[in-house]
Amino acid sequence: MKIAGNVACITGGASGIGEACARRLAQQGARVVILDRNLDMAQKIANEIGGEAYVTDVTDEASVHAAITKATTTLGTIRICLNCAGIAPAKRMVGKNGPHPLVDFMQTIQINLTGTFNVMRLAAAQMIASEPLADGNRGVIINTASIAAYEGQIGQVAYAASKGGVVAMTLPAARELAQFAIRVMAIAPGLVDTPLFADLPTTARTQLSAHVPYPNRLAQPDEFAQLVMHIIENDMLNGSVIRLDGALRMP
Numbered sequence: 437m438k439i440a441g442n443v444a445c446i447t448g449g450a451s452g453i454g455e456a457c458a459r460r461l462a463q464q465g466a467r468v469v470i471l472d473r474n475l476d477m478a479q480k481i482a483n484e485i486g487g488e489a490y491v492t493d494v495t496d497e498a499s500v501h502a503a504i505t506k507a508t509t510t511l512g513t514i515r516i517c518l519n520c521a522g523i524a525p526a527k528r529m530v531g532k533n534g535p536h537p538l539v540d541f542m543q544t545i546q547i548n549l550t551g552t553f554n555v556m557r558l559a560a561a562q563m564i565a566s567e568p569l570a571d572g573n574r575g576v577i578i579n580t581a582s583i584a585a586y587e588g589q590i591g592q593v594a595y596a597a598s599k600g601g602v603v604a605m606t607l608p609a610a611r612e613l614a615q616f617a618i619r620v621m622a623i624a625p626g627l628v629d630t631p632l633f634a635d636l637p638t639t640a641r642t643q644l645s646a647h648v649p650y651p652n653r654l655a656q657p658d659e660f661a662q663l664v665m666h667i668i669e670n671d672m673l674n675g676s677v678i679r680l681d682g683a684l685r686m687p
């Protein structure tokens with residue numbers, strides 16, 4: 437599917453991986469809509485790239501519905517739906533202060549998994565209602581998993597469960613939407629240099645990078661964005677999760 441001229445909505449586009457994708461999609465000629473709960477940052481980036489920004493909570497049905505409706509009426513059918521909104525809390529199942537608070541577990545699932553599903557279903561519905569593009573495609577949905585879905589570390593029970601859910605949704609969603617010429621893919625990044633790591637001291641960052649076989653460093657958010665561009669343009673990529681991790685297997 438072509439990027440230029442198509443409408444792309446990006447959740448979590450106000451920071452990190454989502455921001456890099458918003459910038460690259462705009463560079464490639466897409467009309468970009470950033471959906472994020474941080475409106476100030478989303479608006480700042482949207483202004484820089486000539487896009488739109490709507491304050492959105494991915495876990496809230498009405499909020500996502502309103503944002504997708506506004507994007508569709510303002511810019512046209514969303515053809516590229518990129519889910520990057522997420523949180524990465526670290527907490528043991530039974531820590532010094534007792535069992536993992538259930539509310540924290542539920543919040544992680546709510547944002548990372550239910551939020552992804554919420555946006556995916558509403559974006560897919562408006563793609564299905566549209567006419568296909570000249571090349572036969574109706575759209576592509578790309579979700580963000582994590583290598584923690586496969587090798588979660590201690591403290592990542594909730595996060596790994598949420599990302600495991602994102603991985604597991606990929607194939608059934610792709611199978612279901614195939615009849616409408618809509619593809620569904622996911623990317624499972626390893627360690628990406630985003631604001632998630634900004635507060636870490638240099639030594640901690642070096643220790644994290646030390647486990648990455650090659651290239652022996654954190655990934656740059658734009659390397660994720662480059663893969664997103666390829667997935668959009670390569671119609672045979674469907675129903676799969678691609679690792680983007682420099683051969684990292686978390687110890």
Ligand SMILES: NC(=O)c1ccc[n+]([C@@H]2O[C@H](COP(=O)([O-])OP(=O)(O)OC[C@H]3O[C@@H](n4cnc5c(N)ncnc54)[C@H](O)[C@@H]3O)[C@@H](O)[C@H]2O)c1
Nearest residue numbers: 448450451452453472473493494521522582625627628630
């Ligand atoms: N950075 C990494 O190393 C890494 C590795 C694997 C996977 N990931 C995943 O990549 C995605 C992006 O991470 P990042 O590193 O860019 O993080 P980030 O914190 O820089 O960006 C996350 C964005 O999501 C938004 N967001 C959070 N909850 C939201 C909600 N309920 N509704 C709308 N927006 C919400 C935040 O406002 C923020 O703009 C996440 O899903 C994360 O789990 C990151």
